[in-house]
Amino acid sequence: MSGTLLEINDLAVSFSTQGGEVQAVRGVSFAVGPGETVAIVGESGCGKSVTAQSIMRLIPEPPGRIKHGSIHLHGKDLASLTEKQMRNVRGKQIGMIFQDPMTSLNPTLTVGDQLTEGILTHEKMSQREANKEAIELLHLVGIANPDERLKQYPHQFSGGMRQRLMIAMALMCKPELLIADEPTTALDVTIQAQIIDLFKEIQEKTGVAIIIITHDLGVVAQIADRINVMYAGEIVEYGTVKEIFYQPEHPYTRGLLTSVPRLDGDRSQPLIPIVGTPPDLFAPPVGCAFTSRCKYAMKVCQAHDPEVTELSEQHYTKCWLQDDRVEKPY
């Protein structure tokens, strides 16, 4: 990895609601190098989307608030930029792709208008030149007859094609980082396979770094270089894709891996689910947030938050089982 593109340090994001403060993200740190793919994996409500939206500063403030922490892109702290300064980053330096291609496109504008809106804002360029760029990108994302397609409206595209449009749109200003929030969740599996391949192809051709947010471990295994496993607003384990799949250390990571059946697996092997449900982030537990669902929980887990342990150069976990005084059960 040559240098760092994005570095997030101790990021905490909260939302104030009538019921009190929801601590959606509670001290998240990770880095993304140029051209690499980092996945954020976790279940609904774990804070993975809020983390991504904070990078783009898309959290509505209020009720949201970045409580502390920094988000450095090329050494510049995004968390302290004004809204106006941030506009030069969004779309230009960082592109974003949302989960639902059906609702993230404007149904009343032609695809051409939507594709070129960003580049016309950021660059001094005529509509004609912008259209030329757009046609090139539609070509890149595998949309046939791009000249004709530019004049069409989103409803004339299928779900998979709309996701291709979203990807083209995010790439228009040649960003260095692409954030994809559950980009294949709304798609059928044969279309998902096409889109994953497209991501890989684009990365090869443009060298863009990707942060992909997903709950699908299969997708992660196909596309990611490194993985952050999030639980209750924190990163509980972080490592290369192989470390996470073959040497998972945190009981939550291990639980996630045993609760999904494998297509090539043995049907007689029962799934080992994680019992219980995630904690309430209005009042997160004092100790480790996973304690109530963890089969290895000890007294210390309830009372004290574990420290981050470095297992190898790029493999970290936040768990009391790593403490020298504990005899590990697995």
Next chain:
Amino acid sequence: MAKKLVEVRNLKKHFEVGKGKILKAVNDISFDVYEGETLGLVGESGCGKSTTGKTIIRLYRATSGEVRFHGDDVHQISGKNMKDFNRKMQMIFQDPYASLNPRMKVEDIIAEGMDIHGLFKGKERQRRVFELLETVGLNKEHASRFPHEFSGGQRQRIGIARALAVNPEFIIADEPISALDVSIQAQVVNLLKDLQKKHGLTYLFIAHDLSMVKHISDRIGVMYLGAMMELAESEDLYDEPLHPYTKALLSSIPLPDPEVEETRQRTILTGDVPSPIDPPSGCPFRTRCPEAMDVCAEKKPQWLEVRPKHYVACHLFEPESQ
């Protein structure tokens, strides 16, 4: 093999969608469900798998064809027999948020079926509700609460308890875990498996997640654009898929194993699923099929048992084209 519980014969369900157009959601499918088994039904969105489930349980009237339950055509049942049929066949729905009445207490949601069928009354009714709550991994304190007080996984358990309340024989589970988180999915699937063992239930398990369907099902049917493409025992379907669509579907599912993924050869289909309003002539899959031949556009392939218990509808396996 066990007795046939449900027989589906040449079932069609067409919807009129205006301007004289017809959407052929289910177009001439036939299969059996045996007592005590789990039959999985997979396919991509719009393939007709949910419509098939809903037509079997008579939430939709069939356009033509029959569904036999214990030998009786469910679309001809009337009067008292209907009530009996309704009790024996139950359904679990996909969306645990939309399928529970927000204004009813959990107790009354679960007992509604029992009340209609006059099964348990007075103290018995409450005892039965408590017992059902425990069966699905909730507790009796939950009986007096409302649906909004529960998480998605817990709500799906309430939906399962409601289906079980009337002692059914056959349960149609329509995407019962799609709306749930990964760690919760395994909880619900294990629960369904345990209940099947304990009560000898038969399931039709409808889902798009082939890994999970393979895990829970004894046999699997693969649907595409309203037609059944292939039906076989789970291991068979995975080890030796015959239909090019099944092969492509299996190969597009990512495995949670990075080393396998690095070297895996995959067939990625091009294009999208055609519209069911104007489906291709002949075989519905021919427009995306890597092995399509001329005959595929001309004739609809027959539904043949090409190996014991392994059915497929594809011209590649028809005697004259081999």
